[in-house]
Amino acid sequence: MNLYITHSSCRLHDNGPDHPEIAQRMSRIQDQLISSQLFDWIPQMESRAASDAELLLCHAASHLENIKAKLPKEGVVCIDDETCLTPGSLLAARHAVGAVLDAVDAVESGKAQKVFCNVRPPGHHAEYDHAMGFCLFNNVAIGAAYAFEKYGYERIAIVDFDIHHGNGTESYARREPRVFFASSFESDIYPFSEAKSDIPNMLKMPLPKYGDGERFRTVWRELAFPALRAFKPQLILISAGFDGHTLDPMANMRLHEKDYFWITEEINAIAKEFASGKVISVLEGGYDLEALSLSAREHIKALFELHL
Numbered sequence: 001m002n003l004y005i006t007h008s009s010c011r012l013h014d015n016g017p018d019h020p021e022i023a024q025r026m027s028r029i030q031d032q033l034i035s036s037q038l039f040d041w042i043p044q045m046e047s048r049a050a051s052d053a054e055l056l057l058c059h060a061a062s063h064l065e066n067i068k069a070k071l072p073k074e075g076v077v078c079i080d081d082e083t084c085l086t087p088g089s090l091l092a093a094r095h096a097v098g099a100v101l102d103a104v105d106a107v108e109s110g111k112a113q114k115v116f117c118n119v120r121p122p123g124h125h126a127e128y129d130h131a132m133g134f135c136l137f138n139n140v141a142i143g144a145a146y147a148f149e150k151y152g153y154e155r156i157a158i159v160d161f162d163i164h165h166g167n168g169t170e171s172y173a174r175r176e177p178r179v180f181f182a183s184s185f186e187s188d189i190y191p192f193s194e195a196k197s198d199i200p201n202m203l204k205m206p207l208p209k210y211g212d213g214e215r216f217r218t219v220w221r222e223l224a225f226p227a228l229r230a231f232k233p234q235l236i237l238i239s240a241g242f243d244g245h246t247l248d249p250m251a252n253m254r255l256h257e258k259d260y261f262w263i264t265e266e267i268n269a270i271a272k273e274f275a276s277g278k279v280i281s282v283l284e285g286g287y288d289l290e291a292l293s294l295s296a297r298e299h300i301k302a303l304f305e306l307h308l
């Protein structure tokens with residue numbers, strides 16, 4: 001069973017004018033699914049709002065208090081060079097996290113096997129004690145922490161193919177040895193992470209500027225998939241960022257929609273071998289609206305095995 005989770009409140013977050021992380025990102029993905037005549041085939045639900053206690057599964061209390069204190073009554077307040085808050089930002093973030101928690105509940109109860117969370121703000125740059133890189137709370141990491149705590153999972157893989165390194169998820173992997181974090185990303189762009197994989201439960205795969213789909217596929221095929229199979233995940237969470245697309249303005253990679261279809265099929269295969277097919281995919285980046293909507297559509301087609 002497949003499940004698509006979203007919430008209209010995720011659109012309430014706004015980074016202000018001329019910012020690439022906009023609410024239309026979510027609606028363009030959904031519109032693309034509708035116009036491709038896929039949406040009617042996908043069961044859907046609205047996400048709940050994560051509670052304070054749930055946000056704190058992966059974050060310092062001071063971080064949540066800081067967001068609450070800085071939340072403006074009107075207008076836009078920026079908390080760093082690229083991350084801003086509007087009055088609806090905390091509610092938006094609660095629903096983004098809540099979608100992943102609902103997804104964990106759904107795969108655990110048998111309501112779903114594969115879930116796509118069409119949510120924002122994104123999460124993988126959010127650190128334990130501060131927001132950064134358009135991210136307020138780490139949606140995927142909180143989902144993993146919730147699955148460990150509520151359902152007693154022992155091994156969860158987080159797979160991140162966003163073109164920026166998920167530094168916040170790396171921090172989480174350093175605190176949580178039951179996670180295996182595999183990530184490909186373009187070297188020497190934001191957030192300028194170290195390329196070295198220096199802990200056993202993390203695999204970083206830096207990619208060269210202007211790398212193409214073959215380069216991308218090679219590192220996943222030769223490095224990540226064997227490591228994931230050795231780890232034997234009981235659940236796979238995907239940080240699904242589509243900003244490696246050749247048309248995306250935020251990086252220099254040359255990926256195409258078909259590369260996202262390919263990697264999703266490969267992740268599905270690993271989930272079937274070890275995780276009873278359970279995969280939860282959560283939207284991260286992707287800033288060219290047309291490339292984002294087409295890439296996400298191919299990802300969702302492969303994830304949900306929609307051969308229409």
Ligand SMILES: [Zn+2]
Nearest residue numbers: 162164243285
């Ligand atoms: Zn990104």
